[in-house]
Amino acid sequence: MITSQAIEKRISVRNFLKKELDQETKADLKLFLKTIQQGPLGSSLRLELLESDILKDNGLKKLGTYGTITGTRDFLAGAVKQSQFDLEDFGYAMEKAILYATTLDLGTCWIGANFNKTQFTQALVLKDNEIIPAITPIGLPAVRKNWFDLLVHISAKSRNRKEMKELFFDTTFEKELILPKNDPGYHGLNMVRLAPSAVNLQPWRIIWNKQAKIFHLFLERKKGYKKTIEMMGKVDLQRIDMGIAMAHLEVGLNEKGVTGKWKKVESPVEKISEEREYIISYFI
Template sequence: MKNAIQIIKDRASWRTFKDMDIEPEKINALRSAIEGDKTGPFGAKVRMVLVDIEAVDAEKAMKLGTYGTIEGAKVFITAAAEKKDKSLADVGYIFEEVILLCSSLGLGTCWMGVTYDKAGFSAAMNLKENEDLIAVTPVGYAVEKRRLKDKAMRVFVKSDTRHHWNMMFFEDDFTKSLNKEAAGRFEQPLECVRIGPSASNQQPWRIIKADNAFHFYLEYTPKYKFQFGQTIDIGIAMKHFELACNELGINGKWQFARPAIECGEKKYYSTYVTE
């Protein structure tokens, strides 16, 4: 993806859309991007479907509700994954690239993990028995001015606030925070992780830099009722880091051998080994 770093910086969540059709060429670009099953880094197959409300039958369209959280959207993209361990992280990794593609086309989106009619969207995408519907996003031209309800929601989840580096990034183990100077050429990839979207903006990812390797951990938020969404978040973080590294010409690959690092209640997920 060209200009991934800037696209990641510019991306924002939008819940209110103009009464304006998406051009056919952009719809075709999205259909091409989501065509066929995609396999994530953890091995689960992810299937995505573009749902045009005006193209589905009236009975199905009436069931495609978002409980008032989304207004004006005519197009949605759904993401389902086969029922496997860590499939939610695979959805985060794969679906986020589609979200960023939408942003690059000038289209607004919003990750939705719970605030939609799951039965209605499952029917619209003909969900298979071996699949779970994991996420949905509206797609369209966002309004220039956010509605009051949208502003209130952003304030509630602190959408414009991010944790500081010393809470997210570490050097060698979890006892020493990683500063930007020590991060060197990886400052931008790590910053792209820091500003990424997450469930209720909890930002649960934690990364340890150990020489040329970056170990990704998930620190679940205690008593948070949507912890499953935080597993999606680790996939988003992985995608942001990888895209930023690619743009900067930093070659690397994902590995999954847990390092011998004391991590307490944090859960290890993956390691990006760079050249």
């Protein structure tokens, strides 16, 4: 089972041991991947462990990440059928797989930009209406960090996270959310706070409506980001971030015995500023 322990333990690993995963670990992971065939918002998807040895035997080239990842042999990658919530669903499902891998003591690192799409398209045998939004190397973490790891940790202050009060609000965006630490909602939201996000931008903003028992999830856009990705035809990594946040909220709440359903509503709050985009709500 995936618990908050995995969330607290996971960090981005960019330097791996050049050692093959043992058969038992691989089998365990593959079994878990098979159970994920759909995201919580309905998109069909598949996740696969891509092993460099098997790919080589099939005449495919070594999978590449342009030097940002060192030492790894294997990757976790997936494809999602294009649909309204494809990127959120992919983020959710892949993060669940990443957290599961963390419980097996494996290292991972979300890679949304620097990977060779052509190679992964071949390795996954991509179908017409499928996309590969992101991938992750997977393997045994090396003790020493590589140059890119150090760079990211210095520039993005990687483990730094915003404070709860910057991210989460009470009923409206105008009111600070104050919850006791033993409240399941506090725990769930704190798990969101620890989530990985592209360039560590932490774009998730959540309103907790206690009366209605709903968490409303919003995406606070990096200025100019949406225009840039539309112009360049790139994957919207911030929507993947939102899917990751959904997974973390669920893990945190579920382990405190709180379950719910994901649904989009007409008007989650009266006023939404322009840079905030409403994504989805969790009804408990």
